[in-house]
Amino acid sequence: MLITLQGIQYNILCNLDNNNNIDSKDLVDNKITSNIEQIIKFHRAYTRNVNKSWTRLACYNEKMTVIKRVKVATSALDCIRKCQKATNMNLRGINYMTSLGTCSCVPKMNVLYNITTNLTGGCLSYVAHNCPSEFDYIMEYHRCYNFQFTWLLWNESRQSCNNLLNSHPVIIDNNTENSIVRAYSSIDYYYTSLNMIWTAGYGVNATNNKTIFFWSPYPGE
Numbered sequence: 001m002l003i004t005l006q007g008i009q010y011n012i013l014c015n016l017d018n019n020n021n022i023d024s025k026d027l028v029d030n031k032i033t034s035n036i037e038q039i040i041k042f043h044r045a046y047t048r049n050v051n052k053s054w055t056r057l058a059c060y061n062e063k064m065t066v067i068k069r070v071k072v073a074t075s076a077l078d079c080i081r082k083c084q085k086a087t088n089m090n091l092r093g094i095n096y097m098t099s100l101g102t103c104s105c106v107p108k109m110n111v112l113y114n115i116t117t118n119l120t121g122g123c124l125s126y127v128a129h130n131c132p133s134e135f136d137y138i139m140e141y142h143r144c145y146n147f148q149f150t151w152l153l154w155n156e157s158r159q160s161c162n163n164l165l166n167s168h169p170v171i172i173d174n175n176t177e178n179s180i181v182r183a184y185s186s187i188d189y190y191y192t193s194l195n196m197i198w199t200a201g202y203g204v205n206a207t208n209n210k211t212i213f214f215w216s217p218y219p220g221e
Contacts, residue, residue, distance in 0.1 A: 012148040013185060013197040014161035015170040016135050042080060045093060045125035047115055048136050050147040050184055058139065059095050059125040060106050061114035067095075070103040076124050079103035091128060092142070098122030112176050113140050132165060141180045145170065147197075157198040169200040 047058040060067065068086050073079035076096040083094050083105030092113075095104040099122045106113065131137040131144035138145055146164060154169075161167045172178050185197060 011185075011197045012150055012152060012157040012160055013170045013181065013199070014135075014146040014148065014164055014167040016131065016144040016146070016165055016167040041128050041130060042093075042126045043129065043137065045115075045127045045139050046137075047117065047139065048184060049186060050136065050145075056117045057119060057125075058115045058117050059119060059123040060093060060104065061116050062095065062104060064106070064114050066107060066109055066111065068105040068107065070105060072101055073103035074101065076126060079105075080126065093125060093127035093139070096124045096126075098124060108142075112180070113142075115140055134164060135167075136184075138180060138184060140183075141177060143177075143180065145181075145184060147185055152198075154198050158200070169198050171200045 045058050045060075046055050048055045068083070070079065070082045070086055073082055073096060076094065079094045079096040080091070082103060083091050086105050087107045090108050091105060092108045093106045095106070096102075097104075127137065127139050129137045129142065129144070135144040135146045137143075144167075146161075146167065148160065150160070152160060158169055161169050170177075170181060172181060181197075
């Protein structure tokens with residue numbers, strides 16, 4: 001359902017394209033270190049809701065069928081190294097259970113990753129991404145988002161995103177990304193909500209004039 005809106009001001013959600021093909025061979029420092037924060041490009045995993053102002057540590061759900069398991073690891077760093085091998089250098093992230101010394105590998109896939117904030121067993125999860133500090137990394141769908149609580153027109157919003165590291169208003173092509181955007185931003189479908197954001201794109205009305213629109217799924221989806 002495309003809802004046309006003109007002359008209306010909404011918040012901005014910018015998206016910076018995240019490189020899904022990042023070479024994980026470059027992700028781990030060659031120096032042996034126990035300082036997990038020095039693992040280049042790997043970051044502690046969080047889930048976020050920007051509108052409700054919370055950030056929580058998270059782990060991948062161990063019930064996901066895409067997970068590959070390594071029986072034993074001595075640390076999270078050891079888990080990353082073993083998972084790189086197990087996934088043929090196609091690693092998105094890991095779970096390391098500190099209480100058991102077990103290691104789970106999450107490969108790079110274009111899927112919605114299930115996550116949990118239940119860290120029972122001392123779960124430590126790390127993810128590989130290259131989002132700059134101005135953006136939040138969304139581990140559920142491998143996205144870089146920047147939410148701006150600024151009321152602007154659509155053209156102004158697009159320019160604001162372009163000025164931020166050459167990002168762009170979020171592009172929503174499917175229900176999965178629509179759900180992720182809503183969860184991250186606490187957005188309602190309906191244009192009467194005060195919590196709306198602009199998205200990228202144009203619609204065409206009955207007179208074939210281009211109009212700015214935002215995305216929501218067709219009825220029944």
